[in-house]
Amino acid sequence: xxxxISVTTEFKKMKKEDKILSLLENMISQLDSYHNHKENNAHIxxxxxxxxxxxxxxxxxxxxxxxxNLILVVISLVGIxxxxxxxxxxxxxxxxxAAIFYSGYLNAFLEFVNQDFNKLxxxxxxxxxxxxxxxxxxxxxxxPVNRAPLNTSIEKNINPKFIRDQxxxxxxxxxxxxxxxxxxxxxxxILMFVVMIVRTFTL
Numbered sequence: 001x002x003x004x005i006s007v008t009t010e011f012k013k014m015k016k017e018d019k020i021l022s023l024l025e026n027m028i029s030q031l032d033s034y035h036n037h038k039e040n041n042a043h044i045x046x047x048x049x050x051x052x053x054x055x056x057x058x059x060x061x062x063x064x065x066x067x068x069n070l071i072l073v074v075i076s077l078v079g080i081x082x083x084x085x086x087x088x089x090x091x092x093x094x095x096x097x098a099a100i101f102y103s104g105y106l107n108a109f110l111e112f113v114n115q116d117f118n119k120l121x122x123x124x125x126x127x128x129x130x131x132x133x134x135x136x137x138x139x140x141x142x143x144p145v146n147r148a149p150l151n152t153s154i155e156k157n158i159n160p161k162f163i164r165d166q167x168x169x170x171x172x173x174x175x176x177x178x179x180x181x182x183x184x185x186x187x188x189x190i191l192m193f194v195v196m197i198v199r200t201f202t203l
Contacts (some may be wrong), residue, residue, distance in 0.1 A: 104167035
């Protein structure tokens with residue numbers, strides 16, 4: 001509690017420009033860590049999928065799959081794989097959001113240090129978010145989809161206008177450019193799933 005009180009008191013004594021600089025530095029640092037965390041989670045999910053796929057492909061004949069339990073096995077595989085696939089897609093969506101806002105805050109930081117502070121607009125603004133679209137949102141949990149809403153809490157943040165403008169540029173640009181890295185994950189997951197199911201039916 002003492003540390004929180006001292007930080008709050010120190011922050012209140014700071015000049016306005018120092019407060020904004022502190023905000024930018026903290027957001028850049030936090031988003032960088034968050035981005036790496038989500039990427040690591042996606043890799044873990046893919047590693048589990050590869051392990052499951054390898055097990056079915058190499059040990060399938062030893063699993064005692066018969067006509068009577070084949071459907072149950074397939075339903076179980078579909079359920080497990082779907083959970084893993086949706087987990088990976090969710091982590092990559094959150095990673096995408098972190099990358100968007102990291103770039104925006106970084107550009108705002110560069111603008112802040114390279115321009116006269118008094119010329120920067122500090123009016124509070126929110127970014128203009130994409131309209132809600134349940135179908136695109138659902139589809140984005142299967143494959144990467146342009147114009148799919150992100151639905152993240154950070155989109156609701158109120159920032160000084162000069163920061164908001166930089167965030168908006170990155171946000172709009174990301175909505176029309178597919179992330180190749182996300183496509184690699186999605187295609188690998190779907191292909192392994194198809195091959196695994198075919199392999200199960202041929203045991």
